[in-house]
Amino acid sequence: MVQNAIPNADFSSGLSDWECTPFGVSLVDVSGKRFVMLGGEKGAAGICSEAIEVIPGARYRLRAEKAIRGDMDLAMISKSGVLRADSADEVVPIESPVRIQATTLAGRKVGISRIVLEPVGSRLKIESVRSTALFSPPGGPFQIVCEVRNVGSGTVADAEAVLISAHHEMLEEFRYPVHIAAVPVGEKSVLQWEVLRQRRAVATYKIKINYDRDELVTEGFTLKHQLRETDRKIHENVAGSRRWFSVGSRPLRLVAHETDIGFGPMLVSAPLDGVKLGAIHQPAQLVLQSGEAFAMFAELKKLGARGVELHGENEQARWAISITPDLRKKGVKIDVALTPKRRLSMSHIEFGPFQTQLPMIGSGDSGIVMAGKIECRVGWEAGGQSSMQCICSPEAGLIAARTEPVNMLPGVAYRYSATFNRKTADIMRG
Numbered sequence: 275m276v277q278n279a280i281p282n283a284d285f286s287s288g289l290s291d292w293e294c295t296p297f298g299v300s301l302v303d304v305s306g307k308r309f310v311m312l313g314g315e316k317g318a319a320g321i322c323s324e325a326i327e328v329i330p331g332a333r334y335r336l337r338a339e340k341a342i343r344g345d346m347d348l349a350m351i352s353k354s355g356v357l358r359a360d361s362a363d364e365v366v367p368i369e370s371p372v373r374i375q376a377t378t379l380a381g382r383k384v385g386i387s388r389i390v391l392e393p394v395g396s397r398l399k400i401e402s403v404r405s406t407a408l409f410s411p412p413g414g415p416f417q418i419v420c421e422v423r424n425v426g427s428g429t430v431a432d433a434e435a436v437l438i439s440a441h442h443e444m445l446e447e448f449r450y451p452v453h454i455a456a457v458p459v460g461e462k463s464v465l466q467w468e469v470l471r472q473r474r475a476v477a478t479y480k481i482k483i484n485y486d487r488d489e490l491v492t493e494g495f496t497l498k499h500q501l502r503e504t505d506r507k508i509h510e511n512v513a514g515s516r517r518w519f520s521v522g523s524r525p526l527r528l529v530a531h532e533t534d535i536g537f538g539p540m541l542v543s544a545p546l547d548g549v550k551l552g553a554i555h556q557p558a559q560l561v562l563q564s565g566e567a568f569a570m571f572a573e574l575k576k577l578g579a580r581g582v583e584l585h586g587e588n589e590q591a592r593w594a595i596s597i598t599p600d601l602r603k604k605g606v607k608i609d610v611a612l613t614p615k616r617r618l619s620m621s622h623i624e625f626g627p628f629q630t631q632l633p634m635i636g637s638g639d640s641g642i643v644m645a646g647k648i649e650c651r652v653g654w655e656a657g658g659q660s661s662m663q664c665i666c667s668p669e670a671g672l673i674a675a676r677t678e679p680v681n682m683l684p685g686v687a688y689r690y691s692a693t694f695n696r697k698t699a700d701i702m703r704g
């Protein structure tokens with residue numbers, strides 16, 4: 275049974291272990307039911323627990339059970355500030371101890387029978403899946419890499435992962451489940467499979483991760499595709515044909531050639547310096563609550579002086595993507611309009627990711643890619659009203675931008691935009 279971390283959470287011992295405002299708080303005991311009534315007439319009323327020890331970085335459920343319906347604010351407070359639970363009633367403290375505070379505004383009332391703060395238990399999440407196939411010659415060896423993070427409330431000690439594929443030729447040692455070393459709360463484990471050869475132009479695979487009677491499953495694919503520049507030098511901001519396009523300017527440019535399943539991978543270069551920085555795996559991908567991701571590859575529908583427009587769909591949703599130069603920000607802007615075909619609970623959009631094989635140093639939410647004497651600081655920047663978290667993983671050479679998870683409804687268009695740009699703090703060492 276999961277242990278509630280709040281002492282006297284059901285008020286069976288009255289209001290002991292709780293601090294109260296001097297007015298608007300009363301203990302009600304009717305027909306064997308006991309609850310606390312918050313109802314301030316002239317001011318806010320509230321209660322606050324004694325200090326509670328928690329595990330910083332661990333995930334907890336925070337919720338209140340009501341005896342009488344009403345509006346209230348439930349929060350976790352510490353020296354660093356105030357945290358509120360997300361739409362799944364979960365919160366992640368950054369320090370210990372904490373206090374749990376419940377308040378209601380003047381003129382409002384609510385009856386609280388119990389307040390719960392409980393650890394969610396063991397939980398792993400697939401944070402990203404990628405491959406180095408784009409950087410290897412078609413048909414040559416490459417790696418499939420999966421990052422798994424512990425987003426639960428305790429160390430995951432016994433877990434194993436297996437990659438299942440009929441179209442990837444691997445060494446014998448990679449054909450069987452591999453043990454994952456203990457993953458502490460908030461930490462991640464990086465899993466890697468060596469692929470000797472890909473037998474098809476588009477080769478699918480499945481990754482299964484088992485731990486504590488739970489299982490994570492995600493699917494992906496790799497392409498036999500060669501990232502390359504155009505056959506001629508491009509001076510226009512936008513150029514292309516039915517089989518390729520180039521969008522950008524002298525500081526930063528993206529070049530894409532059609533693959534067997536449409537447009538997706540884009541070569542990223544800095545023409546001003548004559549440097550190839552890396553690749554953007556796809557303009558964006560749809561990530562479900564489980565962590566399963568669907569690359570948003572698409573067909574070219576329109577190419578003009580302002581940019582390109584791509585359309586695509588799968589069993590989850592359909593989408594329209596526009597890729598345009600963003601001269602003010604020295605980059606390329608990607609706009610996504612996604613319309614789900616079914617309800618997608620707590621799903622989000624991830625732009626990219628950008629990946630480089632060159633050395634990279636993390637710099638906040640961006641990265642400094644080092645190509646010899648040239649240092650290019652690049653990263654994602656949210657556009658319009660989009661709210662995003664930028665992820666930079668220097669050890670993996672990855673930079674991505676992720677929108678906040680939302681419940682997506684079928685038939686509703688969700689619009690997001692982000693610019694992949696070259697920051698003004700570039701340094702050229704000579």
